[in-house]
Amino acid sequence: MSQLYTRPEFRRIAGEHWRPGGTEITDRLLVLGRRWHDAGPEGRILDVGCGPGGSVRHLRQQGRQVWGLDTVLRPQWRAEAPAAAGGPYLVADACAGLPLRDSVLDMILCECVLSVLPDTAAFLREARRVLRPGGLLACSDLYRRGEDPVLALQPAGCAAGARSRTGWTVLCEGAGFAVRHFEDASPALARLAAALVWYGDKQSLREWGLCGPGCGAAASRPGYALWIAQKEEQCIP
Numbered sequence: 001m002s003q004l005y006t007r008p009e010f011r012r013i014a015g016e017h018w019r020p021g022g023t024e025i026t027d028r029l030l031v032l033g034r035r036w037h038d039a040g041p042e043g044r045i046l047d048v049g050c051g052p053g054g055s056v057r058h059l060r061q062q063g064r065q066v067w068g069l070d071t072v073l074r075p076q077w078r079a080e081a082p083a084a085a086g087g088p089y090l091v092a093d094a095c096a097g098l099p100l101r102d103s104v105l106d107m108i109l110c111e112c113v114l115s116v117l118p119d120t121a122a123f124l125r126e127a128r129r130v131l132r133p134g135g136l137l138a139c140s141d142l143y144r145r146g147e148d149p150v151l152a153l154q155p156a157g158c159a160a161g162a163r164s165r166t167g168w169t170v171l172c173e174g175a176g177f178a179v180r181h182f183e184d185a186s187p188a189l190a191r192l193a194a195a196l197v198w199y200g201d202k203q204s205l206r207e208w209g210l211c212g213p214g215c216g217a218a219a220s221r222p223g224y225a226l227w228i229a230q231k232e233e234q235c236i237p
Helices: 008-014 022-033 054-061 075-080 120-130 165-174 186-198 202-207
Strands: 044-048 065-070 089-091 105-111 131-144 177-184 222-231
Touching (some): 022 054, 022 131, 044 054, 054 065, 105 120, 131 165, 165 177, 165 222, 186 222
Parallel strands (some): 044 105, 065 089, 105 131
Antiparallel strands (some): 131 222
16 A cells, blocks of 8 residues: 555545545446446446545445455454445455456456556456456556656655556556546546645645656646556457
8 A cells, every 4th residue: 555545644635535536536437437348237346456445335335246455454444334245345465466266357446556556567467367358447547648758756656656648558458458448537636636735735745746846847747547448358478
């Protein structure tokens, strides 16, 4: 888990979702996903990097079959979660291996997760393994709004792992996914940044790459995007 998410100040300001856009972005990802793989309410969803489980609870309230996975799960998060066979949460290192059989999921949610993973390529290979043919990887994360490989800042946390649209696409394609849709959602990041400014949380702003010494023009700061990638049918050598 990124140090950003362990900071009480950030948690207080960001609420239970700890990311730009909250459940609006989650719902948008599901709406988009239905264009390419509509498994209906019976479809199985895994929220990787679920944190306190905001998306898990939100989707279960809609009648979805969804589970959360993170490297650390606080006891109070489990207590707040609805009952489910086998429990709604899994504890595992997503890069070392997902504790699931092959081809059992219809969608994997990754909301502000890919940019903080120590081995994103390894995780993507695992994600492809556990998804059904045609299954979806639904992501939202920071991205570099130009093709310049270097941000104005190089902070720890999410901003350090941000890639350009091309960079995210190449990474997903290298793991056997086809990126079906990519859209800018930077207004959600701007709203979170405004809240951080209002409450004076400069450390979180620096970790998001939005403030600090050497911070350049807005065009050089990270944006926020969401995208849908689909598991390709062919085998990957």
